[in-house]
Amino acid sequence: MPDNHRILLAARPTGIPGSEHFRADVEPVRPPGVGEILVATRYISIDPAMRSWIGAGPSYVRQVGIGEPMRAGGIGRVVESKAAGFQPGDWVQGRTGWQSHPTLKGDQTQKLDLSVGTVEDWAGPLGTSALTAYFGLRDVGALKPGETVLVSGAAGGVGQIAAQIAGIEACRVIGVAGGAEKCRYLTDTLKLDAVIDYKAEPDIAAAIRRACPDGVDVYFDNVGGQILDAALLSLRMGARVVSCGRISQTGAAEPYGVKNLGALGGKRVRMEGFLVFDYHDRYPEARAYLAHHLRAGRLRQRLHVVEGLDQAPAALAMLFHGGNTGKLVVGV
Ligand SMILES: NC(=O)c1ccc[n+]([C@@H]2O[C@H](COP(=O)([O-])OP(=O)(O)OC[C@H]3O[C@@H](n4cnc5c(N)ncnc54)[C@H](OP(=O)(O)O)[C@@H]3O)[C@@H](O)[C@H]2O)c1
Numbered sequence: 001m002p003d004n005h006r007i008l009l010a011a012r013p014t015g016i017p018g019s020e021h022f023r024a025d026v027e028p029v030r031p032p033g034v035g036e037i038l039v040a041t042r043y044i045s046i047d048p049a050m051r052s053w054i055g056a057g058p059s060y061v062r063q064v065g066i067g068e069p070m071r072a073g074g075i076g077r078v079v080e081s082k083a084a085g086f087q088p089g090d091w092v093q094g095r096t097g098w099q100s101h102p103t104l105k106g107d108q109t110q111k112l113d114l115s116v117g118t119v120e121d122w123a124g125p126l127g128t129s130a131l132t133a134y135f136g137l138r139d140v141g142a143l144k145p146g147e148t149v150l151v152s153g154a155a156g157g158v159g160q161i162a163a164q165i166a167g168i169e170a171c172r173v174i175g176v177a178g179g180a181e182k183c184r185y186l187t188d189t190l191k192l193d194a195v196i197d198y199k200a201e202p203d204i205a206a207a208i209r210r211a212c213p214d215g216v217d218v219y220f221d222n223v224g225g226q227i228l229d230a231a232l233l234s235l236r237m238g239a240r241v242v243s244c245g246r247i248s249q250t251g252a253a254e255p256y257g258v259k260n261l262g263a264l265g266g267k268r269v270r271m272e273g274f275l276v277f278d279y280h281d282r283y284p285e286a287r288a289y290l291a292h293h294l295r296a297g298r299l300r301q302r303l304h305v306v307e308g309l310d311q312a313p314a315a316l317a318m319l320f321h322g323g324n325t326g327k328l329v330v331g332v
Contacts, residue, residue, distance in 0.1 A: 001028075001029050002029060002040075002101055003026045003027065003029060003100075003101070004026070004027050004028070004029045004030070004099055004100055004101040004102065005025075005026050005100040005101075005309055006024070006025045006026070006027065006069045006097070006098060006099045006100070007022050007023070007024055007025070007069065007070050007098035007099075007309060007310070007312050007313065008022065008023055008024075008069055008070070009021065009022060009064050009065070009066055009068055009069075009070055010022050010023040010066065010067075011066070012054060012055055012056050012066070013051070013054060013055060013251070014055070014251075015251035015253075016051075016250065016251040016317055016320045017050075017051055017054060017316050017317060017320075018313060018314075018317050019313040019314060019317075021054065021313065022070065022098075022312070022313040024310055029101045029103070030103045031080070031103070032080055032081065032083070032103050033082060033103075034082050034083075035082065035083050035105060035107065036082055036103050036104065036105055036106060037078050037079075037080065037081045037082070037083050037086045037092070037103070037104055037106055037109060038078070038079045038080040038081075038101060038102075038103050039076040039077065039078055039092060039094070039096060039101065039102055039103075039104055039109075040077050040079050040100070040101055040332075041074050041075070041076040041096045041099060041100055041101070041102065041309075041332040042074075042075050042076050042077065042119065042331065042332055043074060043075045043076075043120075043305070043329040043330070043331060044073075044074040044098060044309075044312065044329060044330040044332060045072060045073045045074060045123070045127065045128065045129075045328075045329055046072070046306075046312070046315045046316055046318075046319065046329060046330060047072075047128075047129075047157075047319075048245060048247045048250065048319050048320075049245075050070070050071070050072070050316055051250050051316075051320075053071055054070070060275065069097040069098055069099050069102075070097055070098040070312065071095065071097055072095070072096060072097050072098055072312075073094070073096070073128065074093065074094070074332075075091065075092070075093045075096075075112070075119060075122060075123055076091070076092060076096055076332075077091055077092070078090040078091075078092060079101070081106070083105075083106025083109075084106065085106065085111065086106055086109070086111065090111055090112075091111070091112040091114060091119055091122075092104075092109045092110060092111050092112060093109070093110050093112060093122060093127075094108055094109030094110065095108060095109075098309060098312045098330075099309075100309055100332050116287065117291055117294060120303055121291075121294060123303055123327065123329050124157070124301040124303045124326070124327045125290055125299050125301045126287055126290055126291060126294070127327065128276060129157035129158045129161065129327050130157075130158075130161040130286075130290050130301075131276050131279070131283055131287070131290075132158045132244065132276040133158050133159075133161035133162035133165055133220075134161070134165060134286040134289060134290065135274065135276060135279040135286065136158075136162065136220060136244050136276075137149070137165050137166060137218070137220055138165070138169075139274075139279070140242045140272050140274045141218040141220060141240050141242045142218075142240055143166060143169055143171055143218050143240075144169075144171075144217075145169055145170040145171065146170060146171065146172075147171045147172070147218060148171065148172045148174070148212055148214065148215065148216050148217050148218075148236075149163075149166035149171045149172070149173050149174070149216070149217065149218045149219075149220065150174050150175075150176065150208065150211075150212060150218070150219045150220070150234075151163045151166065151173065151175050151220040151222070152175075152176040152177075152198075152219075152220070152221055152222050152223045152227045152231070153176070153177070153222030153223050153245070153247065154175025154176055154177045154182075154192070154195070155175070155177040155182035155183075155185055155186055155325050155326070156177075156222065156319075156324065156325075156326070156328075157326060157327035157328060158222055158244060158245070159175070159177070159220070159222050160186075160190060160300075160301060160302065160327075161290075161301065162220045162244075163186065163190060163192055164190055164293075164298070164299055164300065166218070166220075167190075167191065167192070167193075168293055168298055171217075171218075172193050173192045173193050173194075174192065174193060174194045174195065174196065174208075174211045174212055174216075175190075175192045175194075175195045176195070176196045176204075176208075176223075177195065177196075177198070178197065178198055178199040178322045179197060179199055179200075179322070180197060180200070181325070182322075182325055183195040183196075183197045185302065185325055185326075189300060189302075190300060194211045195211075196208065196211055204226060204227055204230040205229075205230035207230075208230055208231060208233070208234045209233075209234055212234050214236070215234055215239070216231060216235055216236060216239060217236050217238075217239050217240070218239065218240050218241075219231045219232075219235065219239065219241045219242065220242045220244060221241060221243050221244060221245070221246070222244050222247060223245070223246060223248045224243075224245070224246025224247070224248050224256070224258075225246065225248035225249055225252075225256040225258075226248070226256060227248065228241075228246075229256070229258050229259055229260050230260075232258070232261065232263045232264075232269075233260050233263065235263055235267055235269050236267065237267050238267070238268050239267060239269045239270075240270050240271075240272070241269060241270070241271035242272065242274070243271060243272060243274075244273075244274070247319070247320065251320065301326060301327065302325055302327070303326055303327050303329060304324040304325055304326045304327060304328045304329070305330075305331045306318070306328070306329070306330050306331065307330075307331040308331070309330060311330060315328060315330050
């Protein structure tokens with residue numbers, strides 16, 4: 001039986017998390033009890049929200065304790081099962097944490113249906129980031145065909161799916177991302193109508209005006225801060241701002257003070273935040289939509305795999321430096 005390699009939280013970061021906040025550990029595998037399964041992890045999802053789970057500030061879930069394995073969702077293969085409905089060899093997703101061989105509760109773990117998509121599809125366009133894009137854009141953003149949709153963080157896990165759903169729904173789509181390579185991915189591979197490289201633009205508000213001369217109907221905001229502020233200046237009457245995340249503010253010494261909220265009243269703009277987990281009961285609906293467009297070749301994705309459990313802390317830091325293109329996972 002292999003050992004369970006784990007990465008534990010060692011200290012709470014005040015800024016961007018790094019390797020110094022974690023430590024590696026090895027323990028004997030814990031054989032599953034009744035209702036449990038032993039899993040060999042293959043992919044671990046790396047998410048910006050992890051920063052709020054380990055910091056000292058407020059979080060929407062319980063903070064990970066010092067000395068506990070880092071919390072994470074992951075995909076793996078069942079090695080041994082004492083839970084009904086699971087056999088050795090089944091692919092599953094669940095709360096693996098940053099662990100190579102976790103013992104998981106069967107009732108908190110889901111078997112993957114590989115007739116719908118590959119294991120890599122389940123890590124990407126059928127995974128939680130894609131569900132976030134689906135509910136954020138369609139329910140919160142209430143997008144309609146023919147509208148103009150601006151997506152920030154457009155080359156990331158959530159952003160790349162949100163931008164493509166907007167295209168599938170016959171919208172004009174403009175992506176905001178950092179760097180020429182990410183922008184090329186968005187135009188050449190994902191076929192967005194226009195892109196803005198915010199790192200090369202001295203004036204983001206002017207760049208958004210140029211790319212969206214008739215204004216923006218839906219702004220899907222993954223980053224907050226200055227890009228949100230600039231987008232507010234280009235909103236059309238009745239626009240919706242989907243507040244999905246605000247990664248630009250993670251670890252910021254001073255939170256950025258948004259100046260242009262005055263646009264909301266006169267233009268009857270609705271700005272709304274959401275958490276994907278609130279839509280849990282409707283995940284099958286979203287997955288059916290995503291799988292349909294995946295099969296039809298209309299939904300592409302890049303899975304950015306950083307191999308090695310010991311690389312998980314460095315992978316987490318990558319999100320905040322823009323080192324990933326597409327959905328970031330650690331391969332175990
Ligand atoms: N509401 C929900 O339920 C929910 C669920 C999942 C995720 N989210 C949120 O969705 C957003 C995207 O998450 P993800 O997992 O898909 O991550 P991601 O977009 O794959 O990775 C983060 C990206 O953010 C960009 N970024 C980092 N610092 C930035 C800054 N200062 N200004 C502008 N962009 C910056 C980087 O891209 P560039 O190189 O382009 O800068 C980086 O690659 C996050 O805000 C996350 O918190 C929300």
